[in-house]
Amino acid sequence: MKIIRLAAPIALAAAVTGCSREGEISVEGGVGIQATRTACPIVGVPAGTGDITLFDPPASRDAAAIDLVGNITNVRSECSESGNDVVTTVTFDVQARRARTDAARSVTLPYFIAIVRGGTNxxxxxVGEVTINFPAGQARAQAQGSATSVVARSAATLPDEVREQLTKRRRAGEEEAAVDPLSAPGVRAAVARATFEALVGFQLTDDQLRYNATR
Incomplete structure (x- = not known):
């Protein structure tokens, strides 16, 4: 298992997911849903990167040529928000299944952790590596991967004027109560800039990505 450490001038944030608490209904004289933000990242696996297939021979894509299949599962995180830095450790299991079981075998699979801002950037x-060790006669094996990110909190902080627009109390019957504050382009852009994700997946080749997308 290899530990990855990230240091970047960014902070991680989540809205009603990841480490955040569930949204609460605001009923004290107002309307709408009250969402609690946190500096912890949204943690997940990007589509198409959660599994990897190795072939023998490598150029074949026949089902009979499948040598090994690996899957990322049980992704979880621990997050510390104290101080100016947000430290998040993401751990996950890699479960693998091989076709030939006659001898002991070790297989090293590459994986990545990426910090994504605003859903696209x-x-x-x-990139790190996780090694799967198969004892002789065993078709299945499992290992654990881990990655730690250390980032600044400041980029996850919304400007005061945006925070005011989002948290302003709106009463039923008032015109503002019918308007979603996130419909304002400036507010929506500010929230996107302060929202981050920590994504883990297999570091796949172009051919492996195409296989996952078309199988």
């Missing part, structure tokens, strides 16, 4: 990425 990759601000940092590192």
């Amino acid at each position: 990759v601000t940092a990425k590192r």
